[in-house]
Amino acid sequence: MSDDMLMHFSSNSSNQSDQSLPTKIAKLEARMVGKVPSVTPGPPVQLQQQQPQHQQQQQQQPIWSSVSPGPKFGPPEELAESSDSDDDNGGEFLIQANTQKRQRLQENNNSAVIEHLEAVNDGRQKTGETEETKGGSDTNRKKQGRGRGQSNSGRGRGSRANDQIRSQVSVSTASPSNGQLENSYLKDNRPKEHFRNDNHISLEEELASLRAKVSILEEDLRKSRQEASNNHDLCHRLEKELKEHKDYEQQMKPKRTKIISDLLISVSKAERQEARMKVRQDSLRLGSVGVIRAGTIISETWEDGQMLKDLNIHLRQLLETKEAIERQRKSLKKRQSDKGDGTDAESGVQEEDFLIQDEIFKSRLVSMKREEETILRERDRYELEKGRLIREMKRIRDEDGSRFNNFQILNHRYALLNLLGKGGFSEVYKAYDLVDHRYVACKLHGLNAQWSEDKKQSYIRHALREYNIHKTLVHNHIVQLWDIFEIDQNTFCTVLEYCSGKDLDAVLKATPVLPEREARIIIVQIFQGLVYLNKRSQKIIHYDLKPGNVLFDEFGIAKVTDFGLSKIVEEDVGSQGMELTSQGAGTYWYLPPECFELSKTPLISSKVDVWSAGVLFYQMLYGRRPFGHDQTQERILREDTIIKARRVEFPSKPTISNEAKDLIRRCLTYNQADRPDVLTIAQDPYLTYVKR
Numbered sequence: 222m223s224d225d226m227l228m229h230f231s232s233n234s235s236n237q238s239d240q241s242l243p244t245k246i247a248k249l250e251a252r253m254v255g256k257v258p259s260v261t262p263g264p265p266v267q268l269q270q271q272q273p274q275h276q277q278q279q280q281q282q283p284i285w286s287s288v289s290p291g292p293k294f295g296p297p298e299e300l301a302e303s304s305d306s307d308d309d310n311g312g313e314f315l316i317q318a319n320t321q322k323r324q325r326l327q328e329n330n331n332s333a334v335i336e337h338l339e340a341v342n343d344g345r346q347k348t349g350e351t352e353e354t355k356g357g358s359d360t361n362r363k364k365q366g367r368g369r370g371q372s373n374s375g376r377g378r379g380s381r382a383n384d385q386i387r388s389q390v391s392v393s394t395a396s397p398s399n400g401q402l403e404n405s406y407l408k409d410n411r412p413k414e415h416f417r418n419d420n421h422i423s424l425e426e427e428l429a430s431l432r433a434k435v436s437i438l439e440e441d442l443r444k445s446r447q448e449a450s451n452n453h454d455l456c457h458r459l460e461k462e463l464k465e466h467k468d469y470e471q472q473m474k475p476k477r478t479k480i481i482s483d484l485l486i487s488v489s490k491a492e493r494q495e496a497r498m499k500v501r502q503d504s505l506r507l508g509s510v511g512v513i514r515a516g517t518i519i520s521e522t523w524e525d526g527q528m529l530k531d532l533n534i535h536l537r538q539l540l541e542t543k544e545a546i547e548r549q550r551k552s553l554k555k556r557q558s559d560k561g562d563g564t565d566a567e568s569g570v571q572e573e574d575f576l577i578q579d580e581i582f583k584s585r586l587v588s589m590k591r592e593e594e595t596i597l598r599e600r601d602r603y604e605l606e607k608g609r610l611i612r613e614m615k616r617i618r619d620e621d622g623s624r625f626n627n628f629q630i631l632n633h634r635y636a637l638l639n640l641l642g643k644g645g646f647s648e649v650y651k652a653y654d655l656v657d658h659r660y661v662a663c664k665l666h667g668l669n670a671q672w673s674e675d676k677k678q679s680y681i682r683h684a685l686r687e688y689n690i691h692k693t694l695v696h697n698h699i700v701q702l703w704d705i706f707e708i709d710q711n712t713f714c715t716v717l718e719y720c721s722g723k724d725l726d727a728v729l730k731a732t733p734v735l736p737e738r739e740a741r742i743i744i745v746q747i748f749q750g751l752v753y754l755n756k757r758s759q760k761i762i763h764y765d766l767k768p769g770n771v772l773f774d775e776f777g778i779a780k781v782t783d784f785g786l787s788k789i790v791e792e793d794v795g796s797q798g799m800e801l802t803s804q805g806a807g808t809y810w811y812l813p814p815e816c817f818e819l820s821k822t823p824l825i826s827s828k829v830d831v832w833s834a835g836v837l838f839y840q841m842l843y844g845r846r847p848f849g850h851d852q853t854q855e856r857i858l859r860e861d862t863i864i865k866a867r868r869v870e871f872p873s874k875p876t877i878s879n880e881a882k883d884l885i886r887r888c889l890t891y892n893q894a895d896r897p898d899v900l901t902i903a904q905d906p907y908l909t910y911v912k913r
């Protein structure tokens with residue numbers, strides 16, 4: 222075997238996955254041809270470079286000189302040309318071609334040998350890289366062929382290299398009669414006896430196992446390529462499918478939106494119908510609004526329904542009977558005292574009869590009292606129902622009169638459904654967010670067209686202020702504000718988290734007194750919301766805490782809402798609080814004494830909310846507000862009711878725990894300076910639920 226072959230092995234195998242394999246093969250081949258001592262481990266090219274050039278020439282000289290250019294191949298120039306395009310030449314051709322090349326190299330003073338080998342090697346590496354990325358393209362094959370010079374054809378890196386190994390190995394082992402090799406062996410002057418048979422066999426075995434390894438690796442490579450190509454196809458197919466899905470989705474979106482909003486509209490229409498039917502039915506029992514005319518003035522009046530009428534008649538009859546019995550009893554007593562000696566001579570009534578008669582009257586009166594109490598309880602219940610009916614009637618009337626009652630879709634996203642209620646300057650609609658797919662509450666703020674431009678601007682400023690405060694608040698016990706947008710010149714909309722439960726005002730109207738346990742968990746949640754407002758870098762005073770501003774979601778979680786009057790606490794504010802510059806129209810029952818200070822600008826702090834929460838808690842427990850319960854707003858102001866509210870009184874009924882009363886006393890501390898702030902009162906054991 223020649224050095225030339227070694228060079229082939231080394232260069233062909235440079236990109237194999239098992240780097241040591243070609244070296245091994247080369248070493249084995251070298252050993253087989255009797256060059257064992259001259260081949261040291263490591264890439265052969267490197268090996269040759271390390272040797273002095275004259276030594277290389279000496280070693281190569283006999284082989285090259287022994288090979289005469291055969292008539293078949295012609296001059297080296299021709300070979301160089303033909304090798305470029307011919308991919309089908311076998312190993313024999315390669316060896317001869319290289320030999321031709323070598324002759325030329327020798328003529329060039331053998332100095333270009335190493336360069337040539339490096340070029341061949343580089344060319345192959347390059348081809349290997351190109352093929353790895355592009356795999357099997359014709360252009361690459363050509364490049365590869367060129368890169369390998371005459372000795373290589375354009376097949377894949379691994380397979381070509383291995384083919385070459387195979388062909389060259391077979392040349393050296395299976396075809397000892399090959400003229401060139403024969404010649405080289407003979408000229409090398411090495412006796413054939415050098416080859417020991419046993420050694421030869423073991424080397425052949427090793428060679429065979431290496432070949433097997435190579436073919437396994439080739440097979441693996443082929444499979445990996447196949448897999449990569451399959452994955453690529455799959456990826457391509459999935460991408461296509463995804464695009465189709467997206468297109469379909471885009472196409473379906475308007476249809477789906479239409480279906481959803483149609484469904485919502487039919488449900489809402491059914492709800493509207495049901496609500497109106499219920500009102501009609503309840504009106505029969507509980508009453509309705511009638512119209513009375515007095516001259517040109519038309520006013521509305523409430524007319525009780527049959528159930529209330531019957532109850533009232535029953536109650537009146539009961540009272541009349543009671544009065545009659547009282548009268549009877551009085552006359553019996555009179556007769557008894559007139560008789561004196563215990564016998565009514567005229568009527569012959571005995572003393573005992575008097576006593577029995579009186580006992581009958583008394584017993585009758587007691588049972589009538591019981592009956593009266595039952596009727597009164599029933600009437601109270603009807604009164605509550607009547608209140609609810611009146612609110613529902615008002616809501617329906619507001620809904621019928623609203624310009625947003627025709628199921629509009631606002632801002633291309635919010636499908637308006639039914640009216641939830643109407644406030645001072647706003648209508649709140651239940652709506653469906655067609656983008657985020659959830660129910661929301663759309664609060665429609667309408668500016669009165671009659672207002673002056675100044676008033677409109679002031680209202681917008683006010684609403685934007687509320688929005689800017691509210692939008693930053695994210696807490697479980699604060700109603701979330703999602704969005705704001707303009708509808709027209711005089712109307713804009715804020716989008717709020719929808720709370721499907723009643724508000725606390727409606728709850729207390731239906732059940733004026735809550736069990737302490739229920740009231741406690743509500744006030745705890747309100748305080749958690751307040752703590753959140755006071756733990757932010759920009760503290761907020763709600764300033765309008767009242768039952769109507771506490772909403773419940775579907776799970777009964779209480780949430781504070783309506784930040785229309787809230788104040789941002791200035792950073793440099795002292796412990797006494799900040800100046801209340803705009804009083805706002807807070808509800809007087811729930812505001813602390815400092816807010817009624819008229820002689821100077823009041824200083825306020827989070828303690829305002831502590832007072833309001835105390836009033837709320839009291840109201841939930843006792844069914845009435847602690848100060849000015851029966852008074853109008855105007856009267857509270859006129860009579861300085863809150864300014865005089867120095868001490869809170871607790872009714873004897875219902876029975877409330879001392880801990881709850883203590884909390885209320887702390888919240889309703891008259892002096893602002895002595896009253897705990899939100900963060901302090903939140904530590905109260907009654908509000909913490911921690912087992913001690």
Ligand SMILES: Nc1ncnc2c1ncn2[C@@H]1O[C@H](COP(=O)(O)OP(=O)(O)OP(=O)(O)O)[C@@H](O)[C@H]1O
Pocket residue numbers: 641642643644645646647648649662700717718719720721723724769770772782783
């Ligand atoms: N986020 C919401 N989810 C469900 N219902 C709501 C929501 N916000 C308000 N409502 C209901 O809408 C109705 C009107 O609310 P709004 O806040 O406009 O009225 P108000 O507080 O009574 O009036 P004002 O704001 O003028 O004091 C109320 O019955 C309230 O319970």
